[in-house]
Amino acid sequence: MKKKIIIISITVIVLMGILSYLSYLLSFKDISFVINSDVSEISIYKKENIDNKKDPKKISSSQTIKLQTGDYVIVPSGFKISTDQISVSITKNTQININPKYSNSYLKTLIPGVENIISSILLEKYPGIMTTYKITSSSLFNKGEWFGALLENKESNFNRKKDLFGFVAYKDNNVWKIINYPELILSKSVYKTVPIDILNGINSLISNY
């Protein structure tokens, strides 16, 4: 009798052990990293290890690796790109695209060339009005495909302030296009195709000018 109880107890314990081990194995997911050519390497940290930069997994090309479910922080590195951290939560097999935006310092080097193109587009689109406005506070966003700036009335001065307009342009197939038209504030419900961080960036230029 005692023997039977011992055998059953051991069987149950072994079964539970196997279940726990299976559960541990199942917690590893296949994560396929697709890394943009601008990225020279990515470091993958468990969220709790990011502050002391402990035990990173490093990858320099697109590949699939196994990661345990949980929260991770990815730090990309490369010449042109922003090294902003990317937070991901692993819950299932998935593909993660690593395609960071350009760094601000790199984007700044591109502004003068783009500003000339945008200026001529505006002049062509608004020939009458653009004689009294000038482009100011130009910014490029993401991978340089979004451009935002302000249009300031040339006659505007401290005592006689005139309306300041914000606008956004997008480069599609290497051709720049002004989205909608310049406005006093860019609302997300009007500029639906424009990412919110770009709208916020331009609105912030307007309110702080």
Place this chain on the structure above:
Amino acid sequence: MNNNVLYKIKPIYIIILFFIIVISVILFATYQKVDQNGKIQILINLVPKDSKITIGSKQYTNGLNYITPGEYKITVQKDGFETKEITKELIKDSDKVNISLFAQSDEAKKWVLINKAQYSNFENMVAKDTQEKGVTFQQINPITKNLPFKNYLFSIGYKTDSSDKTGNSIIITISSSPQYRQTAISQIERWGYNLADYNYEFSGFNNPFKI
């Protein structure tokens, strides 16, 4: 007699039964957790309570249910009652589906007379939800807490946006001379609101670029 039967059950069977129950509970809890993964908790309130409700292509029951977030065609039906069909977005926990059916057949009308309490409870609950929606409007448009705002340079107010059928969207109205429009815009940002979240109407303003 019964005591004797219990006495005769071998302890080994009790132990086996215990482990079967424990493992079953673990498996059931795991299944529940997997089944609810990625779903939201919605409360379905139906009158009559035993009406048949179909959300998308699946059937649910009165009470608490788990559903994948999305926009659904919802159909509620019961013999003798008018069938109701609505389209609703179920996107967050605490979203509710409140539907009551009108009696059509004589038998259904009799049922309604007997079960008046179900209808009055339902109406109370819907009234409570409507009251909560008032709070929701301010939660959706937190800037309304600061409005109307007026100083000697500009005034900022709001009106409901008639193009939004939910009645939850607003248009910020700004009244000022051209010189202080930007100051009014800066005021909204100083309050801590995201300028892009709202639509605006400036009094006496014609956009020269809108051609």
